[in-house]
Amino acid sequence: MSDTGVTVKKSEDFSEWYTEVILKSELADYAPVKGCMIIREDAYAMWEKIQEIFNKKIRATGHRNVYFPMFIPEGFLKKESEHFAGFVPEVAWITQGGDTPLEEKLAVRPTSETIMYATFAKWIRSWRDLPVKINQWCNIVRWETKATKLFLRTREFLWQEGHTAHATSEEAEKEVMDILQEYKDVMESYLAIPVLIGVKSDSEKFAGAHYTTALEAMMPDGKALQMGTSHNLGQNFAHVFDIKFIGEDEKEHYVWQTSWGITTRLIGAVVMVHGDDKGLVLPPKVAPVQVVIVPIPYKGADSTAITAKAKETAAKLKAKNLSVVVDDREEYTPGWKFNQWELKGVPVRIEIGPRDLKQQQVTVARRDTYQKTTVKEDEAADAVEKLLEEIQSNLYNRAKKALDEKxxxxxxxxxxxxxxxxxxxxxxxxxxxxxxxxxxxxxxxxxxxxxxxxxxxxxxxxxxxxxxxxxxxxxxxxxx
RNA sequence: GGGGCCGUCGUCUAGCAUGGAUUAGGAUACAUGCCUGGGGCGCAUGCGAUCCUGGGUUCAAAUCCCAGCGGCCCCA
Known part of the structure; x- marks a missing residue:
């Protein structure tokens, strides 16, 4: 018996199942340093999809991407005391460069408010400089000492952090809510994960924020997962970092700020919410491979014709902007391939064998329900496109039902x-x-x-x- | 924050209790050749292990003890 598949049932040992699915589907691997992980091709591809989706949204509303350094002088972090107190237990410090001890130790960024806002103070002079709306995609480090878990809690992870400065409180408030809605859309329309949104209680809010809004999803084991946060920072940081501007009224004002983020944790949520005993089940809109075509070449059958048909079908699907793989590896049997692609969560599989060839059809199997049907060859591309949409909404509806029940x-x-x-x-x-x-x-x-x-x-x-x-x-x- | 479990070919593991003789065994993966192909095919041959690291006990350590590193689970 092979152990390349998932050996634990999701319903029986959820934690073990989660770890096993991630390792065996090759989303990620452990790194040599405790609590650190290697994000592999398919997981990174999903992250890139999330980036594409979210970048498009924030560009449309006037945000632009930047990159700030990952080293933050200790003094910067200390300026806002609540912020510092909130983060210091898990900050990784650099105290030495080469052989030389540093005069001031440097934090490896746990978040970038302080370094960015010190710079905002230089950039912002007039109401004409506002709003500032920037975002960066980067890695951050939070030195967890407690239990770590692949994607959900690692010492280093990838995220985006948006930071804005506005002339008025109302404008900042609107920004916080707009972003929250965009996040909700990413999660529900793309990741097919329904979320509850609202404000955090004071004890759970971001260290240094005026208030924090958040999106919370429910995992199948009954535990909630924070999917993203959008903070209204009020003028706390503005006062500390002295971010002032001269308004239209010719008077000096402090800016109103927001910050917001989502992380690679979202990928862990997708695994947990949609996966099953056979492995990953990926929502079509973020699946790195949306359709896999497996030719079934019988001995004695015309295998060149079968392969040709597989490639022809792939071309039609690609013309519709779908991501398609033709798995024509000869060293594996079709059954083996089915299992492997199911483990990897590919939403739709097409089988093309002698039987299909003869009847000018293709066999289509969906990952979410395992349902198999045949479709006429010339209708295949349209049918698959429709099926992908159906799978996307089925996954959401399933998850919504699970949430409501919980x-x-x-x-x-x-x-x-x-x-x-x-x-x-x-x-x-x-x-x-x-x-x-x-x-x-x-x-x-x-x-x-x-x-x-x-x-x-x-x-x-x-x-x-x-x-x-x-x-x-x-x-x-x-x-x- | 507290408690428990674990670490042996790439992977899963046997061996550990009661230290010595299995040449550290098997399966799977990998390589080669044949055979197959609509749900993890089969046969043959081959390659593959610092028994996590360091120290200790001992005539003798994968096996016992200590520490470190790494992983997993549970509780609050």
Whole structure:
């Protein structure tokens, strides 16, 4: 028995399944340094797709890409004390260059607010210089000491960080929400992962932010995953870094700022949410290979005709801008190839054998449902294109259903505990707004407030923990 | 933050309890040749191991002890 396939069932040992799928589908590999990973071809290709999608969105709204250095002088980080306190436990420091100790140690960026904003102070003079809307794609380092997990928590990861400065609070506020919506679209329309959006509680907000908005998804094991954040920084950093401009009113003002990011963690979410016992199941819109064609050459059959037909079909699909691979390797049997491409999550497989040739058809198999049908040869390209759309929406609908099933409204703390114990997921509950209740709940159950949804609806009059007058309806969950 | 498990050819592993004799064995992968082909084909031959690293115990260590490195899981 071969062990090249996935040996663990997703429903039986989720963690093990996750690791195994990633390694065997060759998305990633471990690096020699603890908590670091190698992002392999297919995963990187997905990251590039995400970059393409998001770049297009932010360019359309006037943002431009830049690159700042990865070394940040300690003094910069220390300027905003809350920010520094939030990040210092996991900053990697450079203290020596060659043989020479550095006079001031350098942080390997855990995020770039400080180095960017020191520069903003130089760039911004007048209201005419605003808004500043920049973004960078880069790596960052957060020296995790706790458990690391492929894609979800590694010491180094890739992300994009957008940073903006505006003349007014309203404008910054709008930016935060616009970006949040763009993120939501990336996740739902492209990654096929539904998310809950809202504001973070103070204890969970970004260190140094005025407030943080976030997008939260639900994983099949009942744990929430933060998919992205968009922060309203208010004027905190502006004051610290002295980012001022002369307004139209001829007076001096501090800028209003935002920052926002998504990371390679999204790839881990795709694996978790859509994958199955055979391996990855990739949403067509971000799949590096959308269609694989496997010729079935029988002994005695006209294998040149079969291969020719496979290539011809591939050409038709490519003409529709689809990414297609013809797997004409002779050293593997068709059955072996089916399994391998399923492991890699390719959404659609086309089989072309003597039978198809004779009947001028192709056999089409979809990854999400394993359904196999035959399609007339000249209709194949259109049919596949349509099928890919169908798979994309099927994956989203499946995930949406799973999310909805994992949201439990509760009236009191015993219901809260039961729901969390039984199925995990999001617990929708009323909260008085006191951080102490939040913190006690965390200590007792491991669940934290993931978001305070924008659309508030009252589900109970009293706080789920202390019984005092409730102020907010929030989603709790255990999280990654 | 706390607890537990693990590390042997590229990969999965046997051997470890009770130290010595398996030449560290097998499967898979890889290479070559044949045979096959609509769900991980078959046969033959071949290649492939610092038993994670360092130290200790011992006449003798993959096996026991300690430390380090790396991985996994669970709990809060």
């Amino acid at each position: 949201i439990t409204p509760v009236q009191n703390y015993s219901e809260f505990a039961d729901a969390l114990k039984e199925k995990g997921g999001f617990i929708k509950a009323s909260w008085c707004g006191n951080p102490e209740c939040e913190s006690k709940i965390k200590d007792e159950t491991g669940a934290t407030i993931r978001v305070l949804p924008f659309q508030q609806e009252s589900i109970a009059a009293n706080c789920v923990y202390c019984g005092q007058q409730a102020k907010k309806t929030v989603y709790f969950a255990r999280s990654y």
